[in-house]
Amino acid sequence: MKIKAIFFDIDDTLYDSTLQTDMARRNTIRAMIEAGLEIEEDEGIKALNEIVEKFGSNYGYHLNELLREFGYEENPRIIAAGIVAYHSTKIAYLVPFPDTIPTLLKLRDLGYGLGVITDGIAVKQWEKLIRLGLQHFFDSVIISEEIGIEKPNPEMFKIAARKIKCKPEEAIMVGDRIDKDIVGANKVGMLTVQLMHGKHMDEIPKNPDEEPDYIISNLRDILKVLKEIKKRN
């Protein structure tokens, strides 16, 4: 079967979201210390990580919780210092991997349809694509909030294929997460490529459904995968 389309996850696939998150949290704590919070940097980061884990990443009051955790009263000055540092760092690190744009350009030149399949809030995911400068690269962007289902629901991958006018077997899914990207795409018969990067890198396939067809460590290696597939056919 000839490959016609390639789909990508965004976070930790098109850009380094693990590094972004780590740096944003570190700089948040540093700024709060600078603003008067008397704690050690590392204990602050540990506490913040636990709070995000507990309340979820879309909760709006992580830093208020953090102050409470260390016995501080509400302090808008310290919270604001953290927020400014957090957002500045998030934006500063919202840049594609060095090989993202060259690889996507090459894939377009080769005639592949390109798409995004991502979980999250639609406006937020579009914000990422726009800040990454990638908003014009994709023929189709499927975001969970807009269609009401999330990865690994196979329906999401089917919708993506239909929208780009190919069969699932004619498409490749590239992502970092076995539980989200690989499992879902495997189920509909897409070829799957795991990008070994970020905090989900160490998760290991527990059964054949979770096995990616290919493993790459840089996005540009997708070009090698395509050659490999051609050779096999």
Next chain:
Amino acid sequence: MKIKAIFFDIDDTLYDSTLQTDMARRNTIRAMIEAGLEIEEDEGIKALNEIVEKFGSNYGYHLNELLREFGYEENPRIIAAGIVAYHSTKIAYLVPFPDTIPTLLKLRDLGYGLGVITDGIAVKQWEKLIRLGLQHFFDSVIISEEIGIEKPNPEMFKIAARKIKCKPEEAIMVGDRIDKDIVGANKVGMLTVQLMHGKHMDEIPKNPDEEPDYIISNLRDILKVLKEIKKRN
């Protein structure tokens, strides 16, 4: 009476918030047009201004309203393009007036206590001070949300004076708004200085309570005002 302290409003007093807002809205509309919204720039800006007027500036869905206004369906891509442009522009224009920092430094050198008296959400106002790089300049920052009353409530100015350990008559209030800054400070016996800048510049005192003691067109002219006051005493 010897002047001991000087209080400042933030918006359109320490930085050019009128220019910031105008530019942020213009760039929002430009980015939305670039992302596919087919309208004229000027009609878009006019509509956005009316929407902010109608729903208030802290409403979270101005751009959704804008799309609806022009007969478009929800479109996270276009909304995200607007949001990115809005925030980038807001941050880019969050810089002090050229004479803000030199003037504040000079006033500190001269031994005056410095304070901020501002309406708004505490974290947001602190964010402004931090991004302006002014967070360490003030001995006291009074924000309406934290004390539960807003300008021109005289109590707010009394609290500010008490916190900086001076009598209201020993303090000067500098702001751009007659209805908020001048009226409130006049009532507690502070000397009042209107900075003629921004969108409230054309409002005219309607009675003696609304008359500022001094009018300046640049922040550095506060130094002339102080000389004038010394001469009179």
